[in-house]
Amino acid sequence: GVAELDPDTGEVLTIKVEGLRNLDALDKDARKLRSFYATIDYSQFEGALRMPTLASGGGESDISRFKGSFRFHFEEGKYLLVSKVD
Numbered sequence: 280g281v282a283e284l285d286p287d288t289g290e291v292l293t294i295k296v297e298g299l300r301n302l303d304a305l306d307k308d309a310r311k312l313r314s315f316y317a318t319i320d321y322s323q324f325e326g327a328l329r330m331p332t333l334a335s336g337g338g339e340s341d342i343s344r345f346k347g348s349f350r351f352h353f354e355e356g357k358y359l360l361v362s363k364v365d
Contacts, residue, residue, distance in 0.1 A: 290329045294319045296336070311341040317351075331355065 283293040296317040302309030317336030321329040337350035 291321050292329075293321065308342050311343075313339040313341055 280294060280296040280298075282291055283295075284290065285292055294317075296315065296319075299312065299315045302312055315336065315338035317334060319331050320333040322332040324330045332355045334353040335351065337348065339348050340346060
């Protein structure tokens with residue numbers, strides 16, 4: 280994959296995943312995931328942190344309980360600060 284960084288701060292702006300490898304270490308059927316891709320965009324949060332706010336992607340699977348093509352879209356509307364660490 281590719282990571283796009285802010286040239287001034289080094290913060291992550293976007294990550295593009297073009298595939299996954301060695302998934303069978305997690306699950307014996309995971310090797311049947313034929314393809315996977317995703318793009319994850321990060322936005323500024325509280326003026327200090329970059330958090331994932333938008334993700335989309337898809338792929339092809341031969342895993343018996345997830346057989347076929349798939350797509351996904353995730354959008355985070357608002358993060359809430361739970362506690363502040365100094």
